[in-house]
Amino acid sequence: MSRVPDSVYKGYEIFTIVVPTSAGLWSATSEIEIKGAEGEEISQGFAGPFEAESMEAAKALVIADTKHKIDDLLARPV
Numbered sequence: 001m002s003r004v005p006d007s008v009y010k011g012y013e014i015f016t017i018v019v020p021t022s023a024g025l026w027s028a029t030s031e032i033e034i035k036g037a038e039g040e041e042i043s044q045g046f047a048g049p050f051e052a053e054s055m056e057a058a059k060a061l062v063i064a065d066t067k068h069k070i071d072d073l074l075a076r077p078v
Contacts, residue, residue, distance in 0.1 A: 028058035
């Protein structure tokens with residue numbers, strides 16, 4: 001079963017996990033996936049959690065942070 005990413009940024013597929021909290025907010029985290037020379041590489045728990053009043057807002061916050069972290073990762077190659 002394949003998943004559909006919520007966003008693709010610089011070759012990285014971004015997947016979000018958004019769940020309701022007991023406080024009536026929404027909490028979002030992300031994981032990224034990239035297809036490298038050795039197959040798929042996945043980083044779980046890459047960004048977040050971010051809380052917001054709507055599912056869409058929480059997802060937007062974690063995607064923005066994930067993109068920023070991808071930029072940081074690419075700026076510091078191993």
